[in-house]
Amino acid sequence: xxxxxxxxxxxxGRGGEELGTELSNTLYKVFNNKHSVDLKSLCxxxxxxxxxxxxxxxxLQCDGNLYDAISVAIKAALFNxxxxxxxxxxxxxxxxxxxxxxxxxxxxRLNVENxxxxxxxxxxxxRHVVDATLQEKACSVASLIxxxxxxxxxxxxxxxxxxxxxxxxIFEMTEAGKRVGKALHAPxxxxxxxxxxxxxxxxxxxxxx
Amino acid sequence: MAGLELLSDQGYRLDGRKATELRKxxxxxxxxxxxxxxxxxxxxxxxxxxxxxxxxxxxGARSRIRHDRAVINCQYSMATFxxxxxxxxxxxxxxxxxxxxxxxxxFEAAVMTQLYPRSQIDIYVKxxxxxxxxxxxxxxxxxxxxxxxxxxxxxxxxxxTVGFVDETPLADLCYAEEGGGVSSLALALLPRGGQxxxxxxxxxxxxxxxxxxxxxxxxxxxxxxxVLDQVVRQHLQEASVxxxx
Numbered sequence: 447x448x449x450x451x452x453x454x455x456x457x458x459g460r461g462g463e464e465l466g467t468e469l470s471n472t473l474y475k476v477f478n479n480k481h482s483v484d485l486k487s488l489c490x491x492x493x494x495x496x497x498x499x500x501x502x503x504x505x506l507q508c509d510g511n512l513y514d515a516i517s518v519a520i521k522a523a524l525f526n527x528x529x530x531x532x533x534x535x536x537x538x539x540x541x542x543x544x545x546x547x548x549x550x551x552x553x554x555r556l557n558v559e560n561x562x563x564x565x566x567x568x569x570x571x572x573r574h575v576v577d578a579t580l581q582e583k584a585c586s587v588a589s590l591i592x593x594x595x596x597x598x599x600x601x602x603x604x605x606x607x608x609x610x611x612x613x614x615x616i617f618e619m620t621e622a623g624k625r626v627g628k629a630l631h632a633p634x635x636x637x638x639x640x641x642x643x644x645x646x647x648x649x650x651x652x653x654x655x
Numbered sequence: 656m657a658g659l660e661l662l663s664d665q666g667y668r669l670d671g672r673k674a675t676e677l678r679k680x681x682x683x684x685x686x687x688x689x690x691x692x693x694x695x696x697x698x699x700x701x702x703x704x705x706x707x708x709x710x711x712x713x714x715g716a717r718s719r720i721r722h723d724r725a726v727i728n729c730q731y732s733m734a735t736f737x738x739x740x741x742x743x744x745x746x747x748x749x750x751x752x753x754x755x756x757x758x759x760x761x762f763e764a765a766v767m768t769q770l771y772p773r774s775q776i777d778i779y780v781k782x783x784x785x786x787x788x789x790x791x792x793x794x795x796x797x798x799x800x801x802x803x804x805x806x807x808x809x810x811x812x813x814x815x816t817v818g819f820v821d822e823t824p825l826a827d828l829c830y831a832e833e834g835g836g837v838s839s840l841a842l843a844l845l846p847r848g849g850q851x852x853x854x855x856x857x858x859x860x861x862x863x864x865x866x867x868x869x870x871x872x873x874x875x876x877x878x879x880x881x882v883l884d885q886v887v888r889q890h891l892q893e894a895s896v897x898x899x900x
Contacts, residue, residue, distance in 0.1 A: 506704070
């Protein structure tokens with residue numbers, strides 16, 4: 447979870463590490479369970495070999511609401527992941543030999559249906575705000591981070607911030623978060639499928655263009 | 656051995672370029688709104704992102720304040736996904752520290768630091784994808800970022816990595832060429848005066864070839880400077896059009 451010094455000069459060198467560790471721990475909790483990602487599909491041979499997935503997030507510019515943006519990015523990246531097919535053949539002496547398929551198109555895709563998206567709600571005064579910018583965040587006392595799947599199930603909740611929330615507002619915020627989160631998944635998947643179907647004609651959107 | 660010839664008999668390299676040809680250059684300035692200056696540069700498959708903050712008050716060690724000039728602080732890092740194998744330590748390792756130091760030396764030669772006494776200029780460069788010529792792409796990206804930040808410089812700083820194969824100097828090496836046992840030389844040049852800001856080579860090369868190699872590097876850098884100039888002018892044109900309306 448490297449924090450680029452580009453985001454703010456505060457992150458120079460080891461500056462961003464605290465925030466980075468907090469973020470990576472939360473994200474790990476959200477994504478690393480068998481309900482989110484189908485971990486069984488990563489298995490090559492039971493009890494011996496399996497694929498390890500490294501997710502590296504590079505934060506370029508920081509304008510509030512990090513968790514949401516990062517979770518959407520991770521979901522999109524997982525959707526885009528191509529794992530080469532593995533053939534296991536028995537070696538002489540009974541050992542297993544692993545062969546990776548050389549064909550770049552012969553690959554396994556991950557099923558990201560159940561991967562949750564994170565919604566952050568910030569409490570400002572008596573109401574709550576979704577997708578707060580840095581300035582809005584500065585006005586809020588506390589925020590609630592909820593990770594919601596496409597079915598509307600909540601997989602993880604966490605409260606951050608110095609202020610305190612009363613139980614009623616937490617309940618309200620959770621309901622709102624569920625609604626927003628559920629509504630977030632469908633357009634995201636549609637967009638990902640559309641882009642996938644473009645194939646070679648896909649315009650690589652980056653900093654250019 | 657067929658297939659991995661760095662320079663074929665017809666004069667073509669691994670990626671089809673001629674010996675003195677540079678890679679495809681694409682750049683964009685002002686990619687971040689929050690930073691004082693930023694630039695994104697692609698040279699072939701190598702992608703670098705440079706961000707400049709400053710001049711501002713000196714952060715951290717008070718002892719670093721210079722009374723007559725600005726202090727330049729550079730940080731070079733590579734993204735974990737920039738190389739074929741996942742890089743475990745993106746910054747703080749020896750190579751990055753060395754590169755940061757080289758960048759600092761290069762820019763101290765070019766930036767007019769006497770105009771900003773007691774202040775600090777931060778230059779952060781990140782390599783997003785590494786395909787050879789890391790140092791050169793960093794320097795070029797950082798030049799564009801410094802210009803975007805509006806910090807005055809004596810001249811463009813252009814850099815290029817050249818190598819020597821079969822009695823021919825090759826300009827702008829890619830990763831396969833750098834690793835293939837080629838003696839490579841990295842040169843940072845201020846083109847107008849022909850001043851060399853940094854020269855680095857750590858391979859064996861016969862003394863007689865050195866001059867030819869440096870000449871080839873200087874020609875390549877001058878080519879790079881023309882492209883950088885074009886990028887800057889185009890960016891300024893695009894930026895000034897809305898205000899004209």
